[in-house]
Amino acid sequence: MKADWVENFIRKVWNEGDADAAADFLASAYTIHHDPGDPWEGKTLDLEGFKDRVRQSRGPVPDQRFELLDVCEGEDRVFITWLWQGTHRGDIAGFPATGRTLSMSGATVYLFDGDRISGHWQIADRLGIFRQLQGA
């Protein structure tokens, strides 16, 4: 089931931080179709590029965890909603580490090419994170 595939991908790659495990889940090209505020928005990455994205994204929040709230499986895509939390241990967009817990919610559509994930369309509550980084 594609929903299980997405859940395992998020657990291994994003929660456990095993960037190399991306090879087990992804198609040869991964496109960030829509993800406003994400530095990779609009780009198509190969496997090495995707691993770099995982490492760079997780770097400042190394204990980050996505908790899946809701999942809906379509024919060639999986919709999820999620909560995300982690400790601010490094520079994020110019905001230096504070040691505080950051929290964010979001929704993602993972797109499949056959049985492999080939990209996503995503919205995250970046205004909420921006306010937390500003200490508001």
Next chain:
Amino acid sequence: MKADWVENFIRKVWNEGDADAAADFLASAYTIHHDPGDPWEGKTLDLEGFKDRVRQSRGPVPDQRFELLDVCEGEDRVFITWLWQGTHRGDIAGFPATGRTLSMSGATVYLFDGDRISGHWQIADRLGIFRQLQGA
């Protein structure tokens, strides 16, 4: 089909601005479960409260339109992703009208109680709108 129900609800109530038509689609109580940045987040509204929300939300952007991008129907819920656009004709959170076009993307899970919509869980790109309002 619940997906059609949601599409018709959005077209009539939100795009055409017929707040009274909400009576045709909603359960007797409507809960905004999660919608960070929305003034009604966490509230449960009756029909009149929901109509007020539609009128207040649409007031400053009266020609607003949601364009549905993707839909996934679950047993008691419908996931959608959307683009939104409209002309800034009135005060939004202290930002006076500019006459400019505002654009936003988002994702919503509509929850059903039987065959009626009883609430939503939503994320919108409010950081993007905030930057447009600031004229950045």
